[in-house]
Amino acid sequence: GQNIDQPTEMTATEGAIVQINCTYQTSGFNGLFWYQQHAGEAPTFLSYNVLDGLEEKGRFSSFLSRSKGYSYLLLKELQMKDSASYLCAVMDSNYQLIWGAGTKLIIKP
Amino acid sequence: GAVVSQHPSRVICKSGTSVKIECRSLDFQATTMFWYRQFPKQSLMLMATSNEGSKATYEQGVEKDKFLINHASLTLSTLTVTSAHPEDSSFYICSARNDRDTEAFFGQGTRLTVV
Numbered sequence: 474g475q476n477i478d479q480p481t482e483m484t485a486t487e488g489a490i491v492q493i494n495c496t497y498q499t500s501g502f503n504g505l506f507w508y509q510q511h512a513g514e515a516p517t518f519l520s521y522n523v524l525d526g527l528e529e530k531g532r533f534s535s536f537l538s539r540s541k542g543y544s545y546l547l548l549k550e551l552q553m554k555d556s557a558s559y560l561c562a563v564m565d566s567n568y569q570l571i572w573g574a575g576t577k578l579i580i581k582p
Numbered sequence: 583g584a585v586v587s588q589h590p591s592r593v594i595c596k597s598g599t600s601v602k603i604e605c606r607s608l609d610f611q612a613t614t615m616f617w618y619r620q621f622p623k624q625s626l627m628l629m630a631t632s633n634e635g636s637k638a639t640y641e642q643g644v645e646k647d648k649f650l651i652n653h654a655s656l657t658l659s660t661l662t663v664t665s666a667h668p669e670d671s672s673f674y675i676c677s678a679r680n681d682r683d684t685e686a687f688f689g690q691g692t693r694l695t696v697v
Contacts, residue, residue: 560626
């Protein structure tokens with residue numbers, strides 16, 4: 474079966490760094506996405522990785538290792554507005570998005 | 583990024599009535615649109631995938647006669663919840679994609695409350 478695993482909840486301090494991990498087992502791989510979702514709102518796109526390595530975009534970076542079926546989202550200089558759920562999704566061989574359950578990130582002052 | 587507009591953002595309806603939700607891609611042609619529902623504190627659940635001009639593909643457990651999906655053009659898909667019941671109350675979100683190699687862009691979501 475297809476499976477995406479990510480922690481249910483994480484807590485971090487304002488100004489710090491946090492890493493949210495995602496492991497996956499899917500039938501085929503056509504890229505991995507990270508989305509941010511604030512409560513009551515639709516998800517917004519953060520990053521897309523299809524090749525191994527680190528993609529940096531401002532305070533957010535995303536890493537992928539296809540051989541390990543592993544990705545992480547790194548958030549630096551955390552701000553209170555970063556409190557949200559972070560969804561990991563993998564596009565399988567049929568180009569369908571398989572979603573993780575999301576990681577709720579709580580930022581404390 | 584591309585813009586997907588979903589309407590309405592909130593709707594309250596009486597049990598037994600039908601509700602239509604629209605999803606429009608404003609600046610690109612959406613060959614594929616996805617409809618999700620999301621219960622509180624849960625992840626997105628894919629309901630169906632629709633391709634322009636063809637019938638939608640529904641996920642297992644989703645009643646196609648209850649959740650009618652129409653994707654008549656490359657910029658518009660609609661989801662109609664027929665004979666709504668309180669258990670249909672949920673957050674419904676659409677996303678659209680213009681080809682297989684790009685991300686899916688999300689609409690703003692529709693909060694449906696059936697009373």
